[in-house]
Amino acid sequence: MELTPVLDERSGTPLYEQIYAYIRAEIVAGRIAPDAKLPSIRRLSVYLGLSRTPVELAYQQLLAEGYLTSKPRSGLFVAPLGQPAWSPRSPRQEPTAIEGAAAGASPGAASCNAPPVRLDFGYGHTDLEHFPFAKWRRLMNESFLASNRRLFRYGDLQGEPELRAEIAAYLHQVRGVRCTPEQIVVGAGTYHSLDLLCQLLKPAVSRIASEAAVNDGVRAAFEQHRFAMAPIPLASDGIETARLADTDAQAVYVTPSHQFPYGMVLSIGKRYELLNWAARTGGIVIENDYDGEFRYYGKPVPSLQGLDPSGERVVYVGTFSKALTPSFRISYLVLPAPLLARFCDGRHSYDQLASPILQHTLHLFMRSGGFERHMRKMRTLYEKKHGLLLHAVKTHLGSRATVIGDGSGLHILLRISGPLCEGQLIERAAAIGIRVYPVSTYELEAEKAPSSTVMLGFGGVASEQIDSGIAELSRVWPGMAK
Numbered sequence: 001m002e003l004t005p006v007l008d009e010r011s012g013t014p015l016y017e018q019i020y021a022y023i024r025a026e027i028v029a030g031r032i033a034p035d036a037k038l039p040s041i042r043r044l045s046v047y048l049g050l051s052r053t054p055v056e057l058a059y060q061q062l063l064a065e066g067y068l069t070s071k072p073r074s075g076l077f078v079a080p081l082g083q084p085a086w087s088p089r090s091p092r093q094e095p096t097a098i099e100g101a102a103a104g105a106s107p108g109a110a111s112c113n114a115p116p117v118r119l120d121f122g123y124g125h126t127d128l129e130h131f132p133f134a135k136w137r138r139l140m141n142e143s144f145l146a147s148n149r150r151l152f153r154y155g156d157l158q159g160e161p162e163l164r165a166e167i168a169a170y171l172h173q174v175r176g177v178r179c180t181p182e183q184i185v186v187g188a189g190t191y192h193s194l195d196l197l198c199q200l201l202k203p204a205v206s207r208i209a210s211e212a213a214v215n216d217g218v219r220a221a222f223e224q225h226r227f228a229m230a231p232i233p234l235a236s237d238g239i240e241t242a243r244l245a246d247t248d249a250q251a252v253y254v255t256p257s258h259q260f261p262y263g264m265v266l267s268i269g270k271r272y273e274l275l276n277w278a279a280r281t282g283g284i285v286i287e288n289d290y291d292g293e294f295r296y297y298g299k300p301v302p303s304l305q306g307l308d309p310s311g312e313r314v315v316y317v318g319t320f321s322k323a324l325t326p327s328f329r330i331s332y333l334v335l336p337a338p339l340l341a342r343f344c345d346g347r348h349s350y351d352q353l354a355s356p357i358l359q360h361t362l363h364l365f366m367r368s369g370g371f372e373r374h375m376r377k378m379r380t381l382y383e384k385k386h387g388l389l390l391h392a393v394k395t396h397l398g399s400r401a402t403v404i405g406d407g408s409g410l411h412i413l414l415r416i417s418g419p420l421c422e423g424q425l426i427e428r429a430a431a432i433g434i435r436v437y438p439v440s441t442y443e444l445e446a447e448k449a450p451s452s453t454v455m456l457g458f459g460g461v462a463s464e465q466i467d468s469g470i471a472e473l474s475r476v477w478p479g480m481a482k
């Protein structure tokens with residue numbers, strides 16, 4: 001196992017504390033599995049280019065706190081942590097069938113002891129009550145015609161051309177992206193698309209600057225490819241672009257239309273600063289526009305890609321997981337010419353994992369105007385749910401709650417003033433059958449995680465359950481004693 005903490009020698013925090021905090025956060029988040037063997041002190045200190053002392057001190061602290069156990073003559077291992085009432089795993093995921101059966105509980109139950117989940121504010125969930133099932137059945141039937149034999153073979157490596165043409169037209173119209181179908185590479189979900197992107201970025205890119213809080217799967221994709229991550233703090237108008245110059249990064253990762261998870265929009269001034277930085281340094285801007293279609297106040301914010309005068313510096317990453325359903329596993333990259341050339345030269349080991357049949361059916365859905373109608377309907381529906389949620393928070397939690405990141409997307413954050421920390425807020429909710437989710441796991445620097453803040457997705461929650469759900473939470477989340 002390699003450990004790659006981002007260490008800041010100029011910060012006031014001693015190196016051993018930074019290493020300790022990093023490893024502890026990785027263990028708590030489940031990114032280092034129980035029983036995993038840690039690298040020896042010598043190996044890790046050589047790898048990090050440090051003396052042995054900070055690594056030794058960090059290990060000692062982790063041992064003392066029970067995160068590690070020592071096995072004579074074998075080394076240090078991650079201790080089993082025991083099951084928290086909430087799952088540290090990404091809230092995008094449902095529990096596996098085995099976990100569900102083991103818990104003897106309804107799907108979504110978080111642990112053996114927690115009561116069955118009655119209400120799940122999972123942010124990866126979309127509304128299925130309004131999914132156009134009949135239309136998709138009809139279109140799937142159409143794809144299954146015997147004359148469509150090519151769809152039953154391995155598909156086009158880049159994605160089915162007819163779908164790429166629809167995506168290019170849609171992106172231009174709705175997100176202001178300027179591209180041709182030839183620039184699009186279809187993927188089986190954002191992380192699959194990022195895996196390809198990582199291959200294409202190397203070796204020119206070795207360090208990626210990033211918003212200081214990042215989706216866990218995105219971070220895992222970058223780290224698996226051994227990019228060093230340089231966290232950049234977030235302000236109310238997005239990433240502190242002025243700090244980019246200090247990082248030596250060759251690429252920067254952003255979610256400009258709706259920062260994940262904090263929800264701010266990258267200001268137009270900063271968009272131009274990012275593009276200027278990219279033009280000046282030859283850097284690449286990676287724009288993840290995972291839910292930019294859903295904006296409830298004012299107009300949708302056009303993509304950053306569409307502002308790039310050169311058309312060469314921005315990689316646009318998109319997905320159908322929010323707009324349609326995560327289960328189809330269809331995402332895409334829009335590659336600028338230099339990276340497209342690397343893709344076409346075959347400088348990667350990419351395999352097309354998105355089903356050609358689903359890709360073709362999605363193309364039929366888009367071509368028929370069904371997707372546009374669906375998006376209009378979902379925007380109205382999510383806007384209603386978003387309004388109901390904000391109203392319920394105001395009514396039942398009042399000044400106890402600060403809402404963060406409202407106005408777009410399918411989730412909000414709630415900072416709850418009072419005695420409870422994030423884990424306690426989650427545990428208390430789980431104890432009454434309601435799931436809310438941590439935010440701290442997304443911070444690249446664990447010690448900068450916000451306190452007492454949780455994430456609530458509203459896409460998959462029934463409108464009728466929102467008010468009563470928040471009322472129930474207000475009863476188990478006490479305010480500050482007067």
Ligand SMILES: Cc1ncc(COP(=O)(O)O)c(C=O)c1O
Nearest residue numbers: 189190191215260290319321331
């Ligand atoms: C920042 C971000 N990007 C992308 C996605 C979607 O990932 P996928 O396309 O793999 O479903 C999510 C999931 O909710 C996300 O939070």
